[in-house]
Amino acid sequence: MAKTTTADPTDVASEATEPMLTYVPASPWGTRIAAALLSVIVGGFLISIAGNANFGWAVVGEYLFDARILSGLYLTIWLTVVTMIIGVVLGTIFAIMAMSNNIVISTVANAYIWFFRGTPVLVQLIFWYNLGALFPELFIGVPFTPWGMSVPTNTLISPVTAAVLGLGLNEGAYMSEIIRSGLLSVDPGQRQAATSLGMTRGKALWRIVLPQAMPVIVPPTGNQTIGMLKTSSLVSVISLSDLLYSAQTIYSRNFQTIPLLIVACLWYLLATTLLSLLQARIERHFARSRQEIGAVPRRRIFR
Amino acid sequence: MSAPMIVFDRVSKNYGDLAVLRDINLTVAAGEVISLIGPSGSGKSTLLRCVNHLERIERGSITVDGELIGYRRNGNHAYELPEKLIARQRARIGMVFQSFNLFGHMTALENVIEAPVHVLGIPRREAENLGAELLVRVGLADKLKSYPRMLSGGQQQRVAIARALAMKPKVILFDEPTSALDPELVGEVLDVMRSLAADGMTMMVVTHEMSFAREVCHRIAFMESGRIVECSTPTEVLDNPAFERTRTFLSKVQ
Numbered sequence: 001m002a003k004t005t006t007a008d009p010t011d012v013a014s015e016a017t018e019p020m021l022t023y024v025p026a027s028p029w030g031t032r033i034a035a036a037l038l039s040v041i042v043g044g045f046l047i048s049i050a051g052n053a054n055f056g057w058a059v060v061g062e063y064l065f066d067a068r069i070l071s072g073l074y075l076t077i078w079l080t081v082v083t084m085i086i087g088v089v090l091g092t093i094f095a096i097m098a099m100s101n102n103i104v105i106s107t108v109a110n111a112y113i114w115f116f117r118g119t120p121v122l123v124q125l126i127f128w129y130n131l132g133a134l135f136p137e138l139f140i141g142v143p144f145t146p147w148g149m150s151v152p153t154n155t156l157i158s159p160v161t162a163a164v165l166g167l168g169l170n171e172g173a174y175m176s177e178i179i180r181s182g183l184l185s186v187d188p189g190q191r192q193a194a195t196s197l198g199m200t201r202g203k204a205l206w207r208i209v210l211p212q213a214m215p216v217i218v219p220p221t222g223n224q225t226i227g228m229l230k231t232s233s234l235v236s237v238i239s240l241s242d243l244l245y246s247a248q249t250i251y252s253r254n255f256q257t258i259p260l261l262i263v264a265c266l267w268y269l270l271a272t273t274l275l276s277l278l279q280a281r282i283e284r285h286f287a288r289s290r291q292e293i294g295a296v297p298r299r300r301i302f303r
Numbered sequence: 304m305s306a307p308m309i310v311f312d313r314v315s316k317n318y319g320d321l322a323v324l325r326d327i328n329l330t331v332a333a334g335e336v337i338s339l340i341g342p343s344g345s346g347k348s349t350l351l352r353c354v355n356h357l358e359r360i361e362r363g364s365i366t367v368d369g370e371l372i373g374y375r376r377n378g379n380h381a382y383e384l385p386e387k388l389i390a391r392q393r394a395r396i397g398m399v400f401q402s403f404n405l406f407g408h409m410t411a412l413e414n415v416i417e418a419p420v421h422v423l424g425i426p427r428r429e430a431e432n433l434g435a436e437l438l439v440r441v442g443l444a445d446k447l448k449s450y451p452r453m454l455s456g457g458q459q460q461r462v463a464i465a466r467a468l469a470m471k472p473k474v475i476l477f478d479e480p481t482s483a484l485d486p487e488l489v490g491e492v493l494d495v496m497r498s499l500a501a502d503g504m505t506m507m508v509v510t511h512e513m514s515f516a517r518e519v520c521h522r523i524a525f526m527e528s529g530r531i532v533e534c535s536t537p538t539e540v541l542d543n544p545a546f547e548r549t550r551t552f553l554s555k556v557q
């Protein structure tokens with residue numbers, strides 16, 4: 001840069017004799033004190049729990065890897081995974097149906113969502129479980145024609161089928177609203193551009209719209225999955241031994257209620273933690289087109 | 304420049320009671336660049352969107368390179384084609400939007416090769432070479448891996464043009480390609496369009512850039528309330544308009 005000799009009003013600062021400033025950031029004493037106090041309170045709380053014999057930590061250790069608990073855990077995880085897959089598939093189908101221009105199609109989808117969100121999932125489970133009492137025989141084949149065969153309902157609907165149907169259909173209704181809001185969040189211009197490039201509606205949805213809806217869809221879906229982990233404990237009413245029910249069965253014999261509930265909670269917490277990590281990974285994957293990626297600064301402990 | 308590329312024959316369209324296009328007759332020759340001007344709501348965008356059947360017309364016909372768009376002709380009836388076949392026709396009609404509409408989850412290069420790979424079925428490697436070439440051509444050699452969010456408006460619009468070109472279109476329709484841009488970015492987009500015109504691409508351009516229309520376009524069509532009021536060379540329309548309505552419009556935009 002060439003030095004100018006003309007009187008330039010912006011040059012005044014460099015002419016001045018004052019020394020350069022050293023900047024000192026404001027020190028967040030209030031935040032530090034609050035953080036220190038919180039550490040003491042939380043620490044004290046943890047110690048009082050860990051040192052409390054009434055919590056029966058020895059019993060917790062004894063039952064943590066009990067075969068019944070582990071098989072309950074397996075059923076809980078299996079139910080969560082299967083019902084979420086059903087929920088996502090049904091949710092996608094019904095979300096697309098609900099957005100259809102055809103009034104019959106969109107009405108059917110909205111009625112499904114209305115009904116399954118509007119009734120308690122517990123009732124739905126019991127309903128599916130008792131389907132045999134309502135329809136003793138199920139007809140499999142072409143409706144209103146004699147082609148097909150009748151099957152006794154109870155051979156078709158086992159408790160596991162009832163659980164999967166009940167939880168999955170219910171989840172589908174919630175997922176369809178989540179997926180619909182995701183699809184609506186994508187600018188209509190994206191679909192137009194895809195169409196004008198010669199994509200069919202299906203291809204545009206799959207390649208262009210859905211991937212861009214994912215950042216909106218994934219976080220609430222993570223929420224639903226974690227919710228399902230615990231909602232699935234309702235299947236105890238149709239005599240399935242999930243994680244919580246297994247713990248209950250054990251403490252109804254040995255009366256170690258609190259330790260066994262802690263055992264169940266530890267497993268629920270572990271599963272939730274893993275699911276949260278998985279969700280964070282998926283979110284990172286779909287955020288890669290965003291500039292802000294990796295820009296989140298590391299948090300300090302005492303600042 | 305003689306063979307007709309796009310032919311509008313007595314085209315009319317309504318939205319409910321509103322007649323948006325009325326009896327449009329227009330022939331765009333191969334290699335011709337024609338610009339559409341006219342007041343807001345006069346039907347310019349609608350006319351473009353009818354060309355690739357994003358909108359249906361009620362009367363008349365539109366053909367591109369001799370092919371009826373969106374329909375199959377049988378005697379005096381035109382039967383709408385199945386979606387797949389319409390998509391195939393659209394693939395050869397490029398469109399560039401005012402709001403760019405780049406795919407936000409894809410890089411510039413991915414935007415350009417998306418349709419060649421997933422619509423035309425060109426091998427990815429080959430498409431990437433072609434895509435990179437096109438991006439170089441629109442002056443974005445160093446932006447292949449950039450996401451739309453990281454590009455300026457002018458750069459995004461140039462990617463959008465490259466994306467249209469990647470389908471080797473017979474014609475490209477531009478709907479106000481520079482209206483969303485800051486004034487200093489308009490020039491870079493117009494430069495690209497100018498070079499396309501020089502290469503003989505058939506283009507229909509809705510624009511408010513009168514200097515571009517004058518310099519690059521072979522003809523200018525002035526539209527008002529769904530009609531083409533006059534259509535002639537830029538000098539005729541801009542300097543010596545035959546109709547009072549054209550004159551009033553031009554006095555407002557120039």
Ligand SMILES: Nc1ncnc2c1ncn2[C@@H]1O[C@H](COP(=O)(O)OP(=O)(O)OP(=O)(O)O)[C@@H](O)[C@H]1O
Nearest residue numbers: 318319321323341342343344345346347348349350
């Ligand atoms: N989907 C629609 N439903 C009903 N009317 C519409 C629709 N799209 C456009 N119109 C009407 O059709 C007329 C022509 O619209 P068009 O978008 O073609 O105008 P335009 O000449 O492109 O205007 P602009 O310069 O503002 O873009 C307008 O009166 C508009 O209100």
Ligand SMILES: [Mg+2]
Nearest residue numbers: 347348349478
């Ligand atoms: Mg318009």
